[in-house]
Amino acid sequence: MIELSDGGIASTVQDRGRFGQYHIGMPPSGAMDQYAHTVANYLVGNAADSSTIEMTYQGITATFHEDAVIAVTGADMSPSINGEPIKTWTTHAVESGDELEFEFATEGARAYLAVAGGIDVPEVMGSQSTYTLVGIGGHEGRGLEAGDKLSIGDQPDEASDFVGTQVADEHIPNYADEDTVRVVLGLTSYRLTDESKEQLCNAEWKVSAEADRVGYRLEGPDLEFKEREQPFGAGTDPSNVVDLGYPVGSIQVPQSPIVLMQDAVTGGGYATVGTVISTDRGRLSQRQTHKSVYFEEVDVEAALDARNEQEDQLEQIRSEIRSEI
Amino acid sequence: MGTERITPAELPDPRYEYGADDHVFVELAEEMSFTANFKAMAITQQVAEREIDGIVENCPANASYMVRIDPDVIHPDEVIAELKEIEASIDIENYEWETRIIDIPVLFADPWTHETVMEFRERHQDPDATDLEYSAELNGFDSAEDFIDAFVGAPHMVTMVGFVPGLPWCFQMVPRSEQLEVPKYVEPRTDTPSRAVGFGGAFSVVYPVQGAGGYQLYGRTPVEVLDTDQTLPDFGDSMVLPNPGDILNYRRIDRDEYDAIREEVEAGTYEYTYETVEFSTDEFFESPHEYNEQLVEVIE
Numbered sequence: 190m191i192e193l194s195d196g197g198i199a200s201t202v203q204d205r206g207r208f209g210q211y212h213i214g215m216p217p218s219g220a221m222d223q224y225a226h227t228v229a230n231y232l233v234g235n236a237a238d239s240s241t242i243e244m245t246y247q248g249i250t251a252t253f254h255e256d257a258v259i260a261v262t263g264a265d266m267s268p269s270i271n272g273e274p275i276k277t278w279t280t281h282a283v284e285s286g287d288e289l290e291f292e293f294a295t296e297g298a299r300a301y302l303a304v305a306g307g308i309d310v311p312e313v314m315g316s317q318s319t320y321t322l323v324g325i326g327g328h329e330g331r332g333l334e335a336g337d338k339l340s341i342g343d344q345p346d347e348a349s350d351f352v353g354t355q356v357a358d359e360h361i362p363n364y365a366d367e368d369t370v371r372v373v374l375g376l377t378s379y380r381l382t383d384e385s386k387e388q389l390c391n392a393e394w395k396v397s398a399e400a401d402r403v404g405y406r407l408e409g410p411d412l413e414f415k416e417r418e419q420p421f422g423a424g425t426d427p428s429n430v431v432d433l434g435y436p437v438g439s440i441q442v443p444q445s446p447i448v449l450m451q452d453a454v455t456g457g458g459y460a461t462v463g464t465v466i467s468t469d470r471g472r473l474s475q476r477q478t479h480k481s482v483y484f485e486e487v488d489v490e491a492a493l494d495a496r497n498e499q500e501d502q503l504e505q506i507r508s509e510i511r512s513e514i
Numbered sequence: 515m516g517t518e519r520i521t522p523a524e525l526p527d528p529r530y531e532y533g534a535d536d537h538v539f540v541e542l543a544e545e546m547s548f549t550a551n552f553k554a555m556a557i558t559q560q561v562a563e564r565e566i567d568g569i570v571e572n573c574p575a576n577a578s579y580m581v582r583i584d585p586d587v588i589h590p591d592e593v594i595a596e597l598k599e600i601e602a603s604i605d606i607e608n609y610e611w612e613t614r615i616i617d618i619p620v621l622f623a624d625p626w627t628h629e630t631v632m633e634f635r636e637r638h639q640d641p642d643a644t645d646l647e648y649s650a651e652l653n654g655f656d657s658a659e660d661f662i663d664a665f666v667g668a669p670h671m672v673t674m675v676g677f678v679p680g681l682p683w684c685f686q687m688v689p690r691s692e693q694l695e696v697p698k699y700v701e702p703r704t705d706t707p708s709r710a711v712g713f714g715g716a717f718s719v720v721y722p723v724q725g726a727g728g729y730q731l732y733g734r735t736p737v738e739v740l741d742t743d744q745t746l747p748d749f750g751d752s753m754v755l756p757n758p759g760d761i762l763n764y765r766r767i768d769r770d771e772y773d774a775i776r777e778e779v780e781a782g783t784y785e786y787t788y789e790t791v792e793f794s795t796d797e798f799f800e801s802p803h804e805y806n807e808q809l810v811e812v813i814e
Contacts, residue, residue: 211571211582212558213754214676323679323723323742325753330742375531376539421690422546422576422716425697431546432674432683432717434573434580436533456575456676458698458715464534467585492535493585500586 191257191304191341195250196334197291199401202308202327204240206451207316216453217437218318218326221402221474222299224499225263228360229303231507232260232280234351239307239342240317242333244300246477248291249333253283257341258305258348262356264297264364264475279355297364297475305348309340320452322403350514360506364475371487371495374463376439377430381462385412389462394446394482402452405473407482412442414460424458432458438465440484448473466492468499518689520799522607523547530594536570538593539580546716549606550577551673551685552795555759556609560600569593574758575674576683576717609795611759615669617787617813618711618720618762621772622646622662622733626707631731637701645730649696649713662766664694665732668806669763670718672756680722680740680754684762687798687806702728709735711764718764722754736767736775737784745782755786761793763810787813 203226206219220226220243227237242249248266260280261268268275269290275281277300283289294300310317310328319327328337378386394407414427422431428443434456440446441459448465450473465473466487476482487495529541540557543550551574558574561581568588569581583593623646635641640648650661670684686693698714703726706712710721712729719729722740739756741749748755756762767775778784789812798805 208570208582210679212573212675212758213752214679214681215753322725323740323753325742373532373534376533377541420543420545421695422685423544424715429698429715431544431577431715432676433541433575433578434539434674434676436537436539436580436582438534438537454677455573456674461539464532464537466534467536489532489535489590492532493589496535496585 190254191251191339192254193249193251193333193337193339194335196332196337197244197249198247199245200249200333201243201319201321202240202310202317203243203319204317205238207314207318207320207326210314211434211455214455215314216320216455217451218316218320219451220301221451222263222301222471224468224471224503225299226301227503228278228356228506229260229262229301231503231510232262232278232351232354232356233258233303233305234345234348235303235305235307239303240310242302242308244291244302246294246298248300248302250288250290252288253285255285255341257283258344258351259283259289260303261300263300264294266291266294266300276355278361280351280353282349282352294477298477299474304341305351306342306344309342322452347514351510354510354513356506357509360502362472362475367472367475368481369483369485370469370473371466371492372440372463372484373466373489373492374486376436376461376463377433378462380414380428380430380460381442382413382415386462388412389446390484390486394484396476396478396480396482398478400478402450403454404447404449406445406447408445411444412446428460429458430460432456433461435461436464438467438470439463440465450474466495468495518691518802520548520689520802522799523549525550525553528601530597532590533580535585535590537580537582538590538597539578540597541578543577546577546685548685548799552609553604553606554579555611556604556606557597557600559611560604561597566593566596573676575676576685607796607799610792612790613759613761613793614788614790615761615763615809615813616755618735618737618764619767619771619775620666620711620733620735620764621767621769623658624734624772627710627731627734630703630705630707630710633705634699634703637699637703639697639700646732649694649730649732652696653694662732664692665718666764666766668803669761669810672758672760672762673717675754675756675758678722678725680756681719682739682756682762684718685716686718687761687802689802696730698728699730702726706731707734709738711735736772736779737786738779746779746784748786759793761809763813789813
């Protein structure tokens, strides 16, 4: 069992996500940075869909009440055990009584703590992910707080063999440099003027303070809509369309763009103008408030290639880890 | 009233769009119509029936729909080809589906939404009127009472569920000439009571949870549309009550009935009044008012 003396800023239990419920307004939730989440699991010998603890900017402080095998990936929050710094993207053994602590994130915004055996919380609709808006999944459907006690799932026998394994440098993202996210334009982008479409891909956008698991609001130039007589049912504002479904990763433009993330609002009446490709949603979730973001237009084949590359990379990481044990 | 039929809308060719590598979005029309919505529902029902490998989510919306796919299993272009084939095979004028007619009691001009309406007056088009008074005037009614009569005078079809879990968008089942239409707030509110009944564009909604919102507010229902603990007997299979294609019949109630129902809901014993019927688009288009009366009769 892990006992928290500090829950950090916005820490939740997450796995790959909850699927098949979007039509009733239930977003997938799940880890914002699926790459870092998956690697953390691989480091401790878990399957990719085991749950981890996602921490935002400031991590938890926790005491382990049993021996465990852990790994921390994602943003660097300078983790330490009993005051001794430990390496990230590396597997460590902790003993009962050990205290794990984090500092404020230096680069990147979200770190993932995986424990061999996973975090043992009940599944809701096939997933352990927390969706705080309606209070389901994870630990009591909410963010973690001081005093919370989290059970660890059954530790695989060979878990201790993973201690000391680490991810090669070439697979560790440099969050400070990753300011570009790739986008497939489309959806209802016909609402934007040609100039604004160009602007979307050329302008420097800044992550605003309103950036969370639901969406990332970006600040930059004002976008303009083509003039039209609004169709019946759309509403009066030029940014309004007849309410439609919002893909996860889609960019809606009430005025300044909002990129919808894992706890997305699933639909609404604002024009959507494109979708951040699946691999780059995780990169965007690691951009800190006030940092720059650029959109790079790609076609769907490039998006599929990027996805396949990332999957190959994850498979390579998994086999490299397995060859070390 | 009485004889007007609904003429099916002429729809443009659907627009198939990639939502990056893992979604396909299909816009059936830019304008809202029953034809567009029924088509979205028919296509997504067929998608569900075919159990296509690699389709992870399947979501009808008001005049569009989208699917989420697993590109490791199926290429977006293969999905689009299949969706086009389904689209070509559907005859929307002779389409039927099983739907529920659900009784939704509403206390109009209730004290809770009234307080919210007053609190956010400066964000409204007409700060000196209530949302009901404003909507009544805009739609050519003499009083808020007459507007409410029209609002409850015909059932509303759930054309989309989303934004947050359990929130139904509903389109009133009347010819275009009788449809109500109002703008959303100039600036969205930061607060709305849970179970508030609102209206924006041409859609009525029930807010499942307390939160932001921009629709005109008219009343509050004592019944839940979302029950995450699945305590109420009608939530055994799902956390949410309304499904796309269901029909909500808003019914005006007084404070005593509101309190009585609320007590049952809080005790976890309330059972919804609803009946399952076969909905025929053809019969509805042919004589909407008579057909609505038949539909609503089953729960009266």
